Structures are given as C-alpha cells and as structure tokens.
Amino acid sequence: MTIRNYTRMFVSLVFSVATLAGTAAENPFLGQWELTIPGGAAGWLGVEQNNGKPQASMLWGSGSVDPVASAKVEGDQLLLTRHYQIERADAAGKKTKVTLTQKITASVKGDRIQLVSFMPDENGQAREKREDFSGRRQPPMPPAPDLGQVKFGPPINLFNGKDLTGWRLTDPAAVNGWSAKDGLLVNNPVQEEGKPHKNYGNLRTDREFEDFNLKLEVLVGKGQNSGVYLRGIYEVQVSDTFGRGPDFHNMGAIYSRIKPMVAAEKPAGEWQTLDMTLVDRHVTVELNGKRIIDNQPVMGCTGGALWSDVSKPGPIYLQGDHTGIAYRNVVLKPALK
DSSP, X not given: OOHHHHHHXXXXXXXXXXXXXXXXXXXTXXXXXXXXXXXXXXXXXXXXXXXXXXXXXXXXXXXXXXXXXXXXEETTEEEEEEEEEEEEEOTTOOEEEEEEEEEEEEEEETTEEEEEEEEEOTTSOSOEEEEEEEEEEOOOOOOOOOGGGOOBOOOEESOOSSSXXXXXXXXXXXXXXXXXXXXXXXXXXXXXXXXXXXXXXXXXXXXXXXXXXXXXXXXXXXXXXXXXXXXXXEEEEEEOOTTSOSOTTSTTSBTTTBOOSSOOOOOTTSEEEEEEEEETTEEEEEETTEEEEEEEEOOSOOTTOSOSOTTSOBOOEEOOSSSOEEEEEEEEEEBOO
16 A cells, blocks of 8 residues: 555544544434443443434344434433334233333433433323433444454363253243253243243353354254344344345344345254354354354344443353254354453
C-alpha cells in the first residue's frame, strides 16, 4: 500500500472517529447496551441514528432481537415503546392473542444506563406495573481475528458418554430431562397429559471458557429444537429446518443475529456436525462440513443468555426446555493467549 493510501486511510479514520464522537455527544444513547431486565434475565439494547432520527432494537430476555415500535429522544431521556403478544382466555376459555405495549424510559450517565419499564396489566386493567432496571455500555467490538494465527490447546471431551459429570442445570429448580444413554447426551422433556406443564432445564458445563473451537454432533428429530450457547450467551440454533433456506432462526444461525450464508442442514433423523469457533467476539460456524458463518462479529447476547456481559468467560450450554434432542462427541479446544 502506498504512503498516499495510508495517509488517506488515516485522515478518513480520524474524520470517522470525530464524527462518531460528535454524534455521541448529541445523542449519548447511541451504541449497544448490556441490560439486566426486571427479574434478572439478560437483555440488550442497540440504538443508532438514521436520517437524523434514533432507531432502536431490543432483546427482552428470551426470543429475538427485534426493532422497537418507536424511539425518540426528549430532553435527557430516550423514550421507547415495544409491542409484545400474550394469550388471554375469555369467560368460555377460548384463547386469543392480544398485543400489548410496553413503555420504557432511559437516561444515561457515563457508561451506565438507567431504565424504567411500564408494563400494562395483562388482564386488561388500566393500571401499569413500573419496574426499574439498568445496564452498561457494551465494550467496543474488537477487530476480526486472523484465525490462521490463532493457536488452540489440547482437546477437552466435555461429555464422557457415561453420565453427566461436569454438567449441571442452568436453573436448579427446573426439571432435569437430561441423561447419558448408550453413549449419547439425551434430553427427554416428557409432559404428562392432564397435568401442569413441567419446566425442563437447560444443561451447562461446570467449566467456563473464553475463546475456543467447539465441535459436536447432534441428532435433530422431526420438529425438534435446541441450541448450543457459546460462552453461555450466544446461541447457535439447532432445529429441524431442512429445506427452508437460510434464515436468522434456522439451523446453524446465531439466533436472530447472524444468518447463515447457505443452508447446509440435513433432513430430520440424521446426525449432523457443528464446528464452531469463537474468538474475539467473532464467530465461525461450519455445518456438515460447509462454512455457513465466516468470522462474523456477534453484536450482543441472544435470547436465553445467562447474562448480557460479553467480556466474561462462560460455559457451553445446551437448550433443553423445548423438545427432545441428542448430542455426542462434544469436544472443545481452548484458544491459547
């Protein structure tokens, strides 16, 4: 590269940084925010400027990262509205879906954000439920790593094929559907007809990791759904989605965050391989030998994350609260620093 090109890049970088600094001074809400929402679950807020107006996306505990219904700045507050659906039964027991609107106000002080949620009463009453919660500005995204230069340590077999040694439920109060059977790590969340719904648990490793390569095999049955959480916060989707084409919610996607470049899943009932690398908050996924996500940044936690802090190590966790699933040959190689 010529000196002239280097100079041009440097001037462009300085201009970009100055522009971002000026914009942030005008709107301190811009950026990504790690939240702990009421009840303690992980949440996330992303705010950007489009044609001079704020736009925001939000993760509220579970589900997807979705655009909010509205976002505006008034004085020193950010005002958000978020739509969500619930099921409500009438006097005859007939259930219908109802859309409700949550109002959120936020204020910023340094790298901390304070928020207040106003939830409507789910029974249709006029009163609102107020809850205060908070978060912090997410650390800047590191540059994409050169994976060819990353060295990994010796492989660690996370599942011994005999029992659940080294694993535990993420929620000790949940029902455990996991067991070792015929050398497989199996989840069997059985519901009993006519009895209350059982909340089955997700399974996590006792050990926690930072950056790594993780390989495993998974048997996805008809209609089955699970997920592999990297560092306990980024879900690689596991689902019976053969024939549907690439989507943010299909097999191998970083759920609602990164869509696979190509669809590489197999039909239900066949063993499939996932090869996942997480380094410097960038993820690479190979599904059944095909690279479907190539060293892409993950902008924040996904639904069901154990916490929203992207800087701390975390476990591998397997989603078990949806349907049955089976895993085998779960092997992790930690990145060497």
